[in-house]
Amino acid sequence: MKKIFYEDINNQQLVDVRTQHGYQEGHIKNSLNLNPSNFKTYATYYLDVNQPVIFIVASEDEAQLAELSGVAGELGFTQNNGYLLIEEVPEENLQTTETTPAEDFLNKSDDFILLDVRHPDEITRPAPEKNLVNIPFEDLVNDYQSLDTSKQIFTLCGSGNRSTAAASFLESKGLNPKVIEGGMKAIQEIGK
Structure with missing residues (x-):
């Protein structure tokens, strides 16, 4: 190469x-x-x-x-x-991707979109339901335009790999997503 x-x-x-x-x-x-x-x-x-x-x-x-x-x-x-x-x-x-600790995300009170990019078949730990939108990562390339871009978008997956990939794609489309650090694993550990 x-x-x-x-x-x-x-x-x-x-x-x-x-x-x-x-x-x-x-x-x-x-x-x-x-x-x-x-x-x-x-x-x-x-x-x-x-x-x-x-x-x-x-x-x-x-x-x-x-x-x-x-x-x-x-x-x-x-x-x-x-x-x-x-x-x-x-x-x-170089530019950076914004992240937010799981605890900070769980304490949010303003309006936002929680974008869960896991496939429904793999969800064993349900995401918080407030403002939840589930678009599997493989579908995001076609369905991202359905997101309300006037709201802050937080990306979520199991551990943070796909949510970072999703954020990288959304950034390329001019959006400013934030990745929830540690994904559902971190949210579950907080116990909420």
Whole structure:
């Protein structure tokens, strides 16, 4: 896989495969956060297989690139894919994803949307019902326009991986979502 430099990015699809926390702390605008396990499951929902993909990784994760390249090939991504090291991106070109602790979210009294991106079949821990909208992550690419963008959107999943991925997608559409740190696991631990 060819190494790409930040200056060489033009219209490629950017997929940041770092952890949710790495992505939240600083990412390239309009990049989609799909970690290696999520990439195989969700890439074809969000990406055009006929367009090149650039994987954004941290230098310590370069070893994952061979496997990612193989998975991309299996999924039908045939363009010249490449990778970019996040450490080589100028800091002024990075943005952060807002997060909120689960306890702070549970104490909210103003109006908002709680976007649960888990598939209904996997929900074993029900989300808080106040202002709850369930759009499974695989459907969000088509259904996000049904969200009331005048309200703050909080994304939620089981642990925070897909809610960060959902936030990355919503950010690329001009929205300003916040990720609930730790997902339903954290909410359940608070005991509300």
